[in-house]
Amino acid sequence: MGLVPTIDLSSADAPSAIDRACREVGFFQIIGHGVDPAVEGAAWDAATEFFRLPLDDKLAVAIPDGDAYGYGPFAVERLAASRGERTPPDLKETFSVGPFTEPPPAVRDDPSAAFVFSPNRWPSALPELETAMRSHYDAMASLVERLMSLMAVGLGLPPDFFVPSIDRHTSALRVLHYPDLSGRGIEPGQLRAGAHSDYGTLTLLRQDDAPGGLEVRGVDGDWHPVPAVDGAYVVNVGDALERWTNDAWRSTMHRVVVPSADVVGSTERQSMAFFHNANWDARIECVPTCFGPGRPCRHEPITAGRHLMDKFRSTQY
Structure with missing residues (x-):
């Protein structure tokens, strides 16, 4: 059995299993999630077609300076910069979208x-x-x-505890393409995605089983592969949720590695990641079951928007 457990969301013990995984690893895979395979498949196939477009067509929707969404060209982003590390650029290209709704008036003025x-x-x-x-x-x-409801129960909270904080969420969906690296020069220390933690509440990842995949750093300090499970989504705790739980749950370092040099055939890889963020004005502070006598809150309250922007400013794009 690997480091990252697989949890069936339809099982009666899902809340306790999620709580245990979030405390011990910060990562788990989910089945029984109910996502329509046709919806997932259409997005996956459309992403594949996008990355096959001529470069000029992709650059026509490149992310402008100061914005968040659009095409991110190959070998530009450096995720490890969010930890203050100077590394070669990540060996991937991306396409990202954000909220499809207009911000509420109070947020629009910020x-x-x-x-x-x-x-x-x-x-x-x-x-x-x-x-x-x-x-x-x-x-x-x-x-x-659905996940946040199960998480609330796992924390000993009412199922709807997080609802007022996520009903106007500011999440992003990103599709990622890791091209075949055969014949490419790779710099020392270069990865497909540098080691980092995610900024928001949680991330949902759909990955394929191509070589050179996701790895999670365990409490032992070693890196552990997260194999693709048929029909499953990988879930990981983000920095905001770690803060919300007074560090009871782990926002774990992870990376996407370069395939071994002895791999035969194509090493092309694709994934889809949904980065969930709470409402812009949601207050991130210790949940009631995660502090008390002898267990003070470790962080000052902060809005989700300020938390997110503080994290973004630390990353070089």
């Missing part, structure tokens, strides 16, 4: 919210991408609502 609510961009060469991404975005948001 200049720093413009980044999270920046426009989505769609390639004219692939009109079906918008419909597919929007449908998958909505499916992931619904799944997060």
